[in-house]
Amino acid sequence: RIGWKSSPREPSSFLRRVHTFSLVVALLSACSARESGSGDPADGTATPGPDPSPAPDGAAPDLLDVSLYVEDFAGIARVGEPVRSGVPVPRAVAIRDVECFRVVDSNGSPVAAQFEVTSRWNGRPDDVTRPIKWVLVSFLADVEAGGASNYRLQSSSSPPPAPSPTALGVTEDAGKIVVSTGAATFTISKTKFNLFDAVELADGAQVTSPSPSGGIYLQTADGVRFLASAGVTEVAVEERGPVEVVVVARGKHRSAAGVAKLDYTVRMYFSNERSDVRVAYTFTERDLASIRSYEAVDEVGFEIPVDVGLGPTFAIGTPGVPQAGALGAEAWQRQTGSLSAAMAAEHNPGNADTIAYANGGAASGAGGKAPGWIAARGSKAVVTAALRWYWQQYPKKLRVEPGLLGIELWPSEDVDLRVYAASQKTHEVIVGFHEPATSAEKAGAASAARLAHPLVARCNPEWYAKTRVWNRVGVADPEAYPEENRHIVGAFYDNLFEQEYPTTFVSRAFDSAGRGHAYSMWDFGDGRESTWSNLAYDTPRSLFLHWAMTRDRDLLETGFETLLHLRDVDIEHSAKDTRAGIRESRGVAKPWLGRTRYNPVRGPQSHDLGFEGATGYGFEHSKGQSFADHWFLTGDRMSKEVLAETYAYYDQWLVDATTDFHRSSGSTRVVSHMLLILLGYYDAYGTDEARERIDYLVEYLDE
Helix, strand or coil: CCCCCCCCCCCCCHHHHHHHHHHHHHHHHHHHHHCCCCCCCCCCCCCCCCCCCCCCCEEECCEEEEEEEEECCCCCCEEEEEEEEEEECCHHHCCCCHHHEEEECCCCCEECEEEEEEEECCECCCCCCCCEEEEEEEEEEEECCCCEEEEEEEECCCCCCCCCCCCCEEEECCCEEEEECCCEEEEEECCCCCCCCEEEECCCCEEECCCCCCEEEEECCCCCEEECCCCEEEEEEEECCCCEEEEEEEEEEECCCCCEEEEEEEEEEEECCCCEEEEEEEEECCCCCECCCEEEECEEEEEEECCCCCCCEEEECCCCCCEEEECCCCEEEEEECCCCCCCCCCCCCCHHHHCEEEEEECCCCEECCCCCEEEEECCCCEEEEEECCCCCCCCEEEEEECCEEEEEEECCCCCCEEEECCCEEEEEEEEEEECCCCCHHHHHHHHHHHHHCCCCEECCHHHHHHHCCCCCCCCCCHHHCCHHHHHHHHHHHHHHHHHHHHHHHHCCCCCCCCCCCCCCCCCCCCCECCCECCCCCCHHHHHHHHHHHHCCHHHHHHHHHHHHHHHHCCECCCCCCCECCCCCCCCCCCCCCCCECCCCCCCCCCCCCCCCCCCCCCHHHCCCHHHHHHHHHHCCHHHHHHHHHHHHCHHHHHHHHHCCHHHHCCCCHHHHHHHHHHHHHHHHHCCHHHHHHHHHHHHHHHC
């Protein structure tokens, strides 16, 4: 079936073939996990076509020399922009210590970089006796607009000479963390986490000042605010190095009366010589006891006190020339589209045509899909804010007023947001603080481009194949295969790019009414077959692997979109028994943590938020291995944390395995999906328990 083309009148078989492909890789990987030796990695394969500044990749015991291609897909020059990407390492190279790594530019000159082991061959990431399997590499890259730069990851038998010291530093005490990047100094309160307690530019300008009511908030319809600053439980430095510092904060949003609503996790990424900060904010519902329950929220957002100085002006991104002018009382832009008041009873069919923005206050104009940035400029500073997937995850609102920068992730003008039991949502924002000579328009557009098309350090496809981190995965070039197999390889990729990918993710042709596009905050990133798929066969993993084999950037970016939907919306994030009173217990006290929601197929629901689903348990489609891939490729720790949640679902799975419930389904997918989760977890955590569970499942399949 590898070259078979499905009829556009049939449901797409793309996701089902993904499952077959992933199951084969799973079984091969399971066998690898059971090996105790460190055998030779894959035989060499040909590089599929020219890459910029091509150079052969090399690997020998203790030595590594790998091309890292960094490409701009936004059409703007990138200067000193952060790159945070995972690089696979063959087992036979047997590198155990990151101290021997370095990154060099196209001239061979060392650049500042930092490294973290995210996976080891058959061991825990902190087990220095095991060879490194994945290393997270962080550095700052320069790339011409629409161009590519070639960096290289190298190793040596002894630590290489260090590049020049960087300006990045971090200090902390009991009450605060201070991050100095060289371009700005940021103070983060540990006791009242309000995002930025203070920001001082390199010229000494104070752009923000402490405000206990600032930062992240939820607001209900009665006007009560629940502040992240009032419920913080942890603020800590999670990563530190010469290139990047990551600060993590956790807690609950709390009202002035002490009432808690929704957990939160915030990660703030600070980079050397940069005065902008990438912020990843996740809210999670973990307290409701019924799957049909929800928290109603009128507004979710950030409010950051800012002082840009005298003569303030504003700029707002539009599809054409930015809107700009003098800042009076306020200026804002609201992006919205059709929404279901129930926010779970149905998806929003045909909503791509309803998406529109409107400017207000001192700003004017309206249109379709805005890029998602806003800026204010005065005599002291320029401040900017940009949102990732701004129009795709509508509704959104950006606003500035004298003394305040507002980022509304769910504006009060739209229907109330329903946060259903065990659901969560992540938003990424870049907040920038710049000297007054900076172009507000260019700074805002650059932040939006960085979020829309982040720089990625990509290896050659042949390198991903040689390392065997995904086991026996090949490349897309037919010439790399024996002559008798080349027509099969060509047919497979013709089918992928001409039929399966576009009909599943572009035209959504399998929805005969043309309603397959999935937009709005809860829907964006979902897949479409004959029904809404909830990414039932771990679609992100297949997209990541096919990107590695083809270097096609569309596959990677679609992988990011589907991954975030799967991770946030399709996984249950609560240990509460969210089926209480709906389904009988099957022997596990808290069985639902990490379970994958399953498409009800009972109407137009785009997910089962608020529904128990078509099956009582969703075993057929439990998934999570792509969370490991995302962790390895991007260093996103939220994906690693949710991977651990899906691993917890094994307890319920085992009850059904030992009572032969799985056998009655007549399908190995019930077992293979759990095997995939265990393999991903073992790669990321390397525990003996995970390996023992893998052994059990392989034996279970052998029976």
